[in-house]
Amino acid sequence: MSNHRHFIIHKPFGYLSQFVNNQNKRKNKKLLGELNDFPEGIMAIGRLDEDSEGLLFLTTDGMVSEQVRSKKVAKEYYVQVDGDITQEAIEQLKTGVEIGIHGKKYQTLPCEAHKLQSEPNFKARTKKLRDARHGPTSWISVTLHEGKFRQVRKMTAKVGFPTLRLLRVRIGTILLNDLPSGAIIEVDAFDV
Known part of the structure; x- marks a missing residue:
């Protein structure tokens, strides 16, 4: 025990x-x-x-x-990004992108990614992000089998849709x- x-x-x-x-x-x-x-x-x-x-x-x-x-355990994130994310950007995320990790170039591993059809039902943050005057936003799901420093944020910025809000919603089956x-x-x- x-x-x-x-x-x-x-x-x-x-x-x-x-x-x-x-x-x-x-x-x-x-x-x-x-x-x-x-x-x-x-x-x-x-x-x-x-x-x-x-x-x-x-x-x-x-x-x-x-x-x-x-790397055996998947981690899924729901990510609110700046702008209406394109399918092309989603495909780039899925195949992997080059990001910087501690001053060195790193190619992310292939991952699962897709646009969410509706906004997830999360309680509003204590610190307001922004409002509709700043343009559209969209929500995506990104599932990784790795976890580099600020990886999801760097990946979405690399494909032209910076992260506004990030929530980890799954680790393995939990x-x-x-x-x-x-x-x-x-x-x-x-x-x-």
Whole structure:
């Protein structure tokens, strides 16, 4: 029997995917530890940047972290982009695009991508994005088997449709569903 603990969380907008603030330039940032009294040694499996929202796993077991972050486990994102995305741009996302990762060129792996037929039913963000005066937006689904630094944002910008809002909605077989922003569920294991 393992003494490790595992959590599923809907990471809210404006929080860093970390528990300790060890950088001077991030003095007034919100950390995940402010949402709950998590156990010692807790870590986020993968990350969502401060402006991203959605499904995030937390664990005290580094081996589980490695398994979930592997290329075997798909991660799906719903992405609101600036403009009415074209099928050509979707095809570019699917085949892979060249982005910069820490100053080096990187060719993303092929992925699944499609335009959503209707806007997902997510609660409005606490910080308003923009309104109709700024032109149209569209929503897409992007499913990756990798997770480079700010990858989805870089990919959509590369094809000419910058990301406005990003939510991870699935990791493996686990769905965000109706889990409200900031909600935390403790689980026995991640059945991904």
